[in-house]
Amino acid sequence: MNTVLVSGAGIGGPVLAYWLGRHGFDVTIVERAPAPRRGGQAVDLRGAAVTVAERMGILEQALALKTDMRGMSMVDGDGNETMRTTERTVSAGRLDGDDIEIMRDDLVAVVTGAARDAETIYGDSITALEQDGDGVDVTFESGGRRRFSYVIGADGLHSNVRALAFGDESQFxxxxxxxxxxxxxxxxxxxxxxxxxxxxxxxxxxxxxxxxxxxxxxxxxxxxxxxxxxxxxxxxxxxxxxxxxxxxxxxxxxxxxxxxxxxxxxxxxxAQIHMDRWSTGRVTLLGDAGYCASPLSGQGTSLAMVGAYVLAEELGADRDGAFDRYEERMRPFVRLNQELATENPGGPASDESVRRAATAISLDR
CATH class of the missing domain: 3.30.9.30 (D-Amino Acid Oxidase; Chain A, domain 2)
Incomplete structure (x- = not known):
């Protein structure tokens, strides 16, 4: 078999589907929501994530959809302006850098379009996983049952795949x-x-x-x-x-x-997710499901996109030990980006810390 089931059609899931397709896998995405989720905050593409977008061929689309913020103000309870700047914003940091701030639903539309060759099932979810040395039998909430070579949980902080494969989220x-x-x-x-x-x-x-x-x-x-x-x-x-x-x-x-x-x-x-292992057998986790850094880091989207690229690259190179190599490459990057959320409690991390964390990984094997 050469099939992969990805749970979650947010950002990491479609990016993974795109790259797995490039490596010859047949990918199915299952998403609990009945359609692509609307709304959400502005998210940032920084450092290595910008390179992933460029290699996917979606960088120009992302640039065209930038929020293009001009600045920010802070006000008191009476609406009086207490601070004003055109140099940075809370959500995107400095406005004169190479980072790309884009609305989450706009980015979801872009990456979903890039992953259009994947089979995508909305309005369904996984209820059981049973794996052996050759594959994973998956039972769906709709009643269906299918077998896949691998299952990837890209389904967020409250990951269903993580709960089924590793246990209650309170552990992590x-x-x-x-x-x-x-x-x-x-x-x-x-x-x-x-x-x-x-x-x-x-x-x-x-x-x-x-x-x-x-x-x-x-x-x-x-x-x-x-x-x-x-x-x-x-x-x-x-x-x-x-x-x-x-x-x-x-x-x-x-x-x-x-x-x-x-x-x-x-x-x-x-909240953050900390796990000793992101993989068990033929099941592994991507993005917030395995290593959520929290919105306080400003790096959740970048972690998901970079993780998707690295995971697909390792599976495409050699399936044996692919999940171990994925973790080995990603863990230092994850650690630095999770630390951004706690570096300065109540305020943003320093520009230098953000720059260092965003670029602390090589995308070339």
Missing amino acids: VAHLGMYVSIYSAPNFLDLDRWQVWHREGDAGYGVHSAPGNATIRVNAGFGAGPIAYDHRDVDAQKRLVEEHCSALRWETPRLMKAMWEADDFYFDAM
């Missing part, structure tokens, strides 16, 4: 003491390629215009220890955000109203 998750929500709203602030941030105590939010300026993306978060909540109960998650953020001033009432009306709401903990 390191909570960073914060929660974040992201959703779209009408651009009632008339922002033009601009970010505005407001914070009081342990809670705050940032708003920035989405391409075209018709809408804004809201990033509202708060500090708290681990909270038990249903990852599928969106209303319960919105209530948590309202509970912790509604006392904020400035535009909070309108932003909370927009949150309840948003149909692209996302909420999760700022």
Whole structure:
């Protein structure tokens, strides 16, 4: 067999499918969501990830979809500007560098288009994995059963594949003491390629215009220890955000109203995944599923894209020991990028640390 099942059609999954296809594998992607997920924050391509995009032939598309931010402001509870800069933003760092900031859903569309030769199944998920020395028998929620040479979990912080193959996520998750929500709203602030941030105590939010300026993306978060909540109960998650953020001033009432009306709401903990092994037999993990660095690192997308490239390259070169070589190449890169999230608690990592982490891997075997 020469078949691979990838769980997760976000960014890492399609990038992996593209490269595995180039190495002669037949790839199937399964995604729990009924369609490509809309919304999400602005994400960054830096260092080695830019090289991956260039080698995929999607760099020009990504550049054309850059957020093209002009700068950022910070305001107090009365809306008075306390800081303004056109040199950097919270989400993208310095604006005069080679990094590419792009909306997550725009990048998903680009990489999904590149992986169009892969079979993609939406609205389904894996319920069981049974493997032997020759392959993996996979049972799907829809009732189907198929056999693959390998199964790759590219399904995020709360990875279903990781749970099935390695056990409960509580063994691997390191909570960073914060929660974040992201959703779209009408651009009632008339922002033009601009970010505005407001914070009081342990809670705050940032708003920035989405391409075209018709809408804004809201990033509202708060500090708290681990909270038990249903990852599928969106209303319960919105209530948590309202509970912790509604006392904020400035535009909070309108932003909370927009949150309840948003149909692209996302909420999760700022957390990392640390595992002794990313692989077991013919199953391995990619991106957030195996080594989430958290949004605080600003490097989750880059880790997924680079990991996909390296994993596909090793499988394509020699299947024997491919997963071990993938881990050997990626672990130093992952470690440096995870450290970005904890280098400066409450603030961004230094520009030098980001540059070093983003380039700390060779893409050539």
